[in-house]
Amino acid sequence: MREACAIRTVVFVHEQGVPPEEEIDEHDRTDPEAVHVVARDAAGRAVGAGRYYVTEPFTIQIGRMAVLAPERGSGIGAALLDALVSEARKRGFVKAHLHAQTHATEFYRKAGFYDDGAEMWDAGIRHRPMSRKLA
Numbered sequence: 001m002r003e004a005c006a007i008r009t010v011v012f013v014h015e016q017g018v019p020p021e022e023e024i025d026e027h028d029r030t031d032p033e034a035v036h037v038v039a040r041d042a043a044g045r046a047v048g049a050g051r052y053y054v055t056e057p058f059t060i061q062i063g064r065m066a067v068l069a070p071e072r073g074s075g076i077g078a079a080l081l082d083a084l085v086s087e088a089r090k091r092g093f094v095k096a097h098l099h100a101q102t103h104a105t106e107f108y109r110k111a112g113f114y115d116d117g118a119e120m121w122d123a124g125i126r127h128r129p130m131s132r133k134l135a
């Protein structure tokens with residue numbers, strides 16, 4: 001969690017200007033069902049993070065997907081998403097939702113997510129709801 005939050009702080013707070021008090025929430029602090037993943041480079045250094053939490057029976061919400069800027073574009077984000085989807089499948093979840101920053105919708109489309117609603121503003125950033133089946 002310490003490493004995941006450190007990456008998210010660099011990416012969301014320092015790079016994107018999200019207020020620090022909005023970045024860490026109850027799914028990081030106290031949610032026993034939330035699942036967090038961390039990607040490491042060959043030297044063992046944490047370079048990416050992501051999470052999901054449970055929203056309703058059999059359904060998860062993926063979020064806080066972050067890869068350090070110098071490491072982007074080499075498949076780390078896709079591997080993080082894959083790990084979250086595999087873990088959710090193993091635990092019996094059948095549907096995943098997320099709120100994609102609009103610049104990242106293509107990244108999620110490539111992982112099988114489809115547009116699922118109108119764009120919205122969250123933490124000062126435009127987002128698009130997207131979903132996919134897991135089963």
Ligand SMILES: CC(C)(COP(=O)(O)OP(=O)(O)OC[C@H]1O[C@@H](n2cnc3c(N)ncnc32)[C@H](O)[C@@H]1OP(=O)(O)O)[C@@H](O)C(=O)NCCC(=O)NCCS
Nearest residue numbers: 065066067072073074075076077078100101103104106107
């Ligand atoms: C979005 C993010 C997690 C993607 O991570 P990444 O490691 O760069 O992504 P990958 O290298 O695994 O990309 C997987 C595929 O998506 C594509 N892709 C990745 N980011 C993209 C983007 N912004 N626009 C279009 N395509 C993109 C890649 O080209 C690649 O396609 P390919 O399989 O055809 O080669 C990363 O850019 C990031 O941390 N951004 C800042 C934080 C952020 O905005 N997070 C998303 C919050 S919703």
